[in-house]
Amino acid sequence: MEKITEQKWQLSKDWFKAIKLPWEFFLILITALVFTLCSFASPYFLDVWNLSDATFNFVEKAIVALPLAMLIICRDIDLSIASIIALSSVAMGFAAQYGLGLELIVIIGISVGVLCGLFNGWVVTHFDIPAIVVTIGTMSLFRGISYILLGDQVLKDYPDGFEYFGQGYIYWVFSFEFALFLLAAVFFYALLHKTNFGRRCYAIGNNPTAAFYSGINVKRHRLLLFVIVGALAGVAAVLLTSRLGSTRPTIALGWELSIITMVVLGGVNIMGGAGSIPGVFIAVFLMGIVTFGLGLLNVPGIVMSIIIGGMLISVIATPVLIKKFSHRGS
């Protein structure tokens, strides 16, 4: 009996299905295409140091995109991430001004993120309010607090060594930021795809009622995810603040949109229930390469937003259109 089960398990193990190849495959193709185009378009593109520099522009966002993907799979969303980064950065700025040590500054930065996430999660789950409204509110609230605390000042008295998080290299061209991102990607891959916690994410995202009826503590799960998103926003704040070397209340303004774009581009269903970390991982690089390539071609940032916005819509619309036309054909 045991043997038959075993065999069946082996036989029916469908790897293509299990890692959901099509979407990620599609993304890899586009990424490769863009990469090739860029390397032809600009002679500066295929330079390891240039490429390494380019990663700084998206790695901080990408670190938040990973947990946010899980949150969105669970049918929630957090629009306040960029404001959490700002508040956390302000907290670190003041900690540095008081002359606290490196470790304490980092701990404070991440703790502020955790507290913000906890607040979001508490309001959403305890009062049963859609996350989108709550985080639209806290988006103003957290950044507003940053404005109150800092006004139009700039904080820049960070202790020596703090710059390492955002500017240091661990080996050759591999920056600390990039290494941390890879580590985070592996961690969240395991968390979403290899643990009970991840399985519950999909169950809740697909059918929260059935998940609740199956004995899953849906509220606690969602609360925890908000906290994780907050914590990683705190980490992103450490990296960003360290890289810029200064804190203003406008730091990371508008980041929530590009982070959500990364997640959606990565194949995460904004309505919840579907998505993967590999997808988000590739999408992050796709966006990074597009931004970098266009930057080399002297395309201004605001025009890139057209391309990224267009990419977001067309990438979602393409499968729908294909489905529509193939239905019409049959």
Place this chain on the structure above:
Amino acid sequence: MPQVAPFYSLRGISKAFPGVKALDKVQLDLYPGEVMALIGENGAGKSTLVKTMTGIYQPDSGELCLQGQTVSLATPDAARSLGITAIHQETVLFDELSVTENIFTGHYLTHGPFKTLDWKEMRRQAMQILSDIEAPIDPDMLLRHLSIGQRHMVAIARALSFDAKVVILDEPTAALSIHETQELYKIVNKLKASGCAIMFISHKFDEVFAIADRYTVFRDGCFVGQGKIDQIDEAQLVTMMVGRTVDQVYPKQKLPLGDVILKAQNFSHPTEFNDINFELRSGEILGFYGLVGAGRTELMQAIYGVSENINGTLELQGQPLSIRSPADAIKAGIVYVPEERQSQGVVLDLPIYQNIGLPQLNQINKNGLLNQRSEYALADTYARRLLVKAPDWHEHVGNLSGGNQQKVVIAKWLATKPKVIILDEPTKGIDISSKAAVHSFMSELVEQGLAVIMISSELPEVMGMSDRIIVMSEGLQVAQWHRADFNAEKIVSAASGGLNEKTIH
């Protein structure tokens, strides 16, 4: 006798959904001024048929004929403009809108050059219709403030507000008391006299014989037969409907009852039910009978920890029990197979084996890391026991038929090794063979010493399977009988609120 042409006919209609062929080359005729009863078991495709006849679903093949002309109903709107209207089984109405607006949404009355909505006139007509059907409902009330019976009356009023030529009633009496049912008959007769072609769906034979002129029988999505109602008797209809004799359907065994496992005292909720008291013994199947919306589901969900604001006490094997969430209930050994299978029972987009493992991930995967192999083995054991039909357990539950989805839900709960299993309308909307499988499985469970609570609105099922029946009406526990004293008439009359005092034998 002059030959009357059918008013609305279906010719060879087929409709398939992923995994199920809901309708297979179906034919049907409705005649003006006559009531046609559509008879079939749950899951025979009746609701799909109604949706196809009213433009909600498009048939895969076949044609719809109105007065001999082929028509295509691209939208519900198109059906309505041809005078085809339906009262659906689940009342699909708008909670946040007023009664008047619910009646007139989609065919508002307007006046003036700007087609300004004429609320005064709509309100007047709404009041008129409501008083015609003797439903004392304030037309300005928001729908969410109405009870389930009242909502049904609004749905009926809505259907009457059209200039309808074809009226389809899909199990309209399920939530109505005997008195309200009589009122409904009057309305149906009025419509009949005015020349409407009426289709009446029911699986209660007394209703069919009381009101129908003709019948059509369906089984498993196929047309079985049709004819005049006065040329057939109940036994023949049942045979046509089920396809075999009925005696074998309920595999009920006589078992000695064990100790009391579950005891509820003074169980109450502010708006849903009040003062519920019962004991459940191991080896017992306790049936809860009542009209749709009598509060049975709400009671069971409260026991299962879904609802808030509950008063009263619950004891499990003599120990007081506090259940505040389904997780608590599962831990205590109480599980609940919900009536709303797709929205509460299964996660459609996950594979069978993941659905079965969901309640006890922590037990299967002790260190929090997924062990797909042991998860799969657990699912394999129970899915085989329940005879789930699927290529393998990687199949997504959404691709299974209703009966097999139900088996997955039951398998999921059995895998947790419960003491008490609550089945809420366990055979609603599933095919005959799955139904029989569920029944024989219930017998097997009690044999092993489990205790079963079964909610059912089907009298034969509840009488066939239960050791004891508790009847609920409007949120109250109104009567209780042991198997030896079962009497169909008394049970139905109690469910309709016919008994004022508690009758306990």
Place this chain on the structure above:
Amino acid sequence: MKKLFTSREALLCLLILAMLLSVGSVAKDFLSLSNLLSAYNDTSILIILALGQMLVIITRCIDLSVAANLALTGMVVAMLNSSYPDFPVPLLMLFGMLLGLTMGMINGLLVWKLEIPAIVVTLGTMSIYRGIIFLLSEGAWVNVHEMSEAFMHIPRSLHLGVALLSWLSIMVVGIFYYFCRYSRSGREIYAAGNSPTAAFYTGIDVGRSQFIAFSISGLLAGLCGYLWVSRYAVAYVDVAAGFELQVISACVIGGISIMGGRGTVTGCVLGAVFIGVINNSLPVIGVSPFWQMAISGAVIVLAVIASSKAEKKSGRIILKSAAIVPSR
């Protein structure tokens, strides 16, 4: 007849009055007619946009692109005016509205025909619309001296002592009262948002209702594009950046349920006025403008918490004793 105010709206009214009075007690001039009129005038654009957003939210969608739409039409209108100063301003306004309508229709079509979630669509189009401004203007500003006299003057012109801008918002409110209560499309928007399934059963095309809502939101954003540029006498890429959040906040504070199907014109207007009062009173009582953002954020959170309690379902009504409903 429908009650004009729900209890929530009455509460909001009281809050607004209390705020006005308490600020008025500190600063005497605050409650003068001219100051109140100018405060209302300041809030007019927010009111107009919030009403458009309300329809979108009622159909269970959200329009994040309103501010970008406003900025793009504003830029186009300003550029046209600086190149062709003799082109009549009313026609220019009409053109702006048509342009806004087109952008709203693009959003609506993507939601209706391709069934892409509204938040994704408008997230994308907000970037695209903003980017187009840059392409058109090449990052340049259109300044006050490049705008014609009429272009600047019309929204400020006084009629019966009230600026045209205020009159416009009052007109929009009036049209919305009619539209939401007495038009087929308006009621269908409510029905579609309240229960898409039931709406489909009753023959309402839910996607079409969403399309109509987006189109109206776009049309109003187009109108506001001109009004904004004229009022602040400048057009550039980042005009009204982030304003969509204030618009959504006004709706949320006004009790428009983000779950769809629920919300009134009165509530929406009060929500916008509430934000307007805060914005106008902070400088008066000497609070730094840096507080403004945090306050409106806190207000949103508190408002949704308050309304969540009111919306909480108390279970089905089965017991006869529970079915007694207060008569109106």
